[in-house]
Amino acid sequence: xxxxxxxxxxxxxxxxxxxxxxxxxxxxxxxxxxxxxxxxxxxxxxxxxxxxxxxxxxxxxxxxxxxxxxxxxxxxxxxxxxxxxxxxxxxxxxxxxxxxxxxxxxxxxxxxxxxxxxxxxxxxxxxxxxxxxxxxxxxxxxxxxxx
Amino acid sequence: xxxxxxxxxxxxxxxxxxxxxxxxxxxxxxxxxxxxxxxxxxxxxxxxxxxxxxxxxxxxxxxxxxxxxxxxxxxxxxxxxxxxxxxxxxxxxxxxxxxxxxxxxxxxxxxxxxxxxxxxxxxxxxxxxxxxxxxxxxxxxxxxxxxxxxxxxxxxxxxxxxxxxxxxxxxxxx
Numbered sequence: 001x002x003x004x005x006x007x008x009x010x011x012x013x014x015x016x017x018x019x020x021x022x023x024x025x026x027x028x029x030x031x032x033x034x035x036x037x038x039x040x041x042x043x044x045x046x047x048x049x050x051x052x053x054x055x056x057x058x059x060x061x062x063x064x065x066x067x068x069x070x071x072x073x074x075x076x077x078x079x080x081x082x083x084x085x086x087x088x089x090x091x092x093x094x095x096x097x098x099x100x101x102x103x104x105x106x107x108x109x110x111x112x113x114x115x116x117x118x119x120x121x122x123x124x125x126x127x128x129x130x131x132x133x134x135x136x137x138x139x140x141x142x143x144x145x146x147x
Numbered sequence: 148x149x150x151x152x153x154x155x156x157x158x159x160x161x162x163x164x165x166x167x168x169x170x171x172x173x174x175x176x177x178x179x180x181x182x183x184x185x186x187x188x189x190x191x192x193x194x195x196x197x198x199x200x201x202x203x204x205x206x207x208x209x210x211x212x213x214x215x216x217x218x219x220x221x222x223x224x225x226x227x228x229x230x231x232x233x234x235x236x237x238x239x240x241x242x243x244x245x246x247x248x249x250x251x252x253x254x255x256x257x258x259x260x261x262x263x264x265x266x267x268x269x270x271x272x273x274x275x276x277x278x279x280x281x282x283x284x285x286x287x288x289x290x291x292x293x294x295x296x297x298x299x300x301x302x303x304x305x306x307x308x309x310x311x312x313x314x315x316x317x318x319x320x321x
Contacts, residue, residue: 058226059165059194090204094163094165094208098163103165104165127228130225132226137308137312139200139203142297143199143205144205
C-alpha cells in the first residue's frame, strides 16, 4: 500500500477468498476479469458517489439472491452480478465485503439498492430494542454447547 | 492480542478480512502522523462464522482495542450479543479503553485472560482489581489457540448476556 493511493492493489489480499469461493460455489476459482478491472476504480464510483445506503444494514445481516440461475444477469453491473452469484448461498454483508473485496460501506449501498429493486432478499437480525431477543440468546447458547 | 487466533479457533471458515473506510470524523482522532505506513484510510477487521443451526449463524468479529477503532465498534455493538475483551496480562493498560467502552455501551462483556501454554502471570482477582471491573463481570482464563477453551469463553459470555437481560429488564435502568 505504498503511496497510500488506489494503485494496482487497493486491498490487501484475502488469503482464503479463492479457496472458499471455489470450494463452495460452482464459480471459477480465479476472480473474473471484470472484478479485476473494477478494483482499479475508486470504491464509491460503483455507487455513483453515494455513501448513504437505503437500508440500515447490519454487518451480520444475511443476504440471499432473489434472481434465478436461469435469469440473464448480464444486464447488471459487474458488482451486482457478483453479489447475485455469491448470494445464491446465504451470506452476510461482511462476507460479501470480504469475498468480493469491496469496502463495507460500498456493499451496504449496493445491497440496499438491490434489495429495493427485488434482486436480493435481506434478513436482518431479530432485535428487541436494539438487542438480540431472549429466545435468540437461548438458541445461541444451546448451539454453542452442541459444538 | 490473539483475536484472529481466537476467532479462528471456532470459526468454520478461515477468518476473512473486511475493510471499513474511515470517516473524516474518525480519521480526525487517528494518530496518523505517529505510525509509519498509516496513510491508508481503510481499516481491516477479521471475522469468522459458526453455523449453530440450520437457520442460525453466529458471526465473530475481531477488532483492535485502540480508541481510533471505536467507530467500528459503534457499528458492531448494535444487535451484538456481547464482547470478549481479550487481555494480555503483561499489558493490562491496553484493555482500559475496551472495558470503558463496553460499560458505557451497556453491552455484556467478559474478560478473557489469554495465556499462552497455560501461563497466566496474574490471577483473575488481580486483573479484576486492576481493571476496576464490577463484580458481575466474568473474568475467565482462555487460550485463543484452543477450540474448547474459546468455546467455553463464548458460552460464559452468552450465559452472562442472558443473566444481564433477566436481571436488568429494558427500561428499568437508571
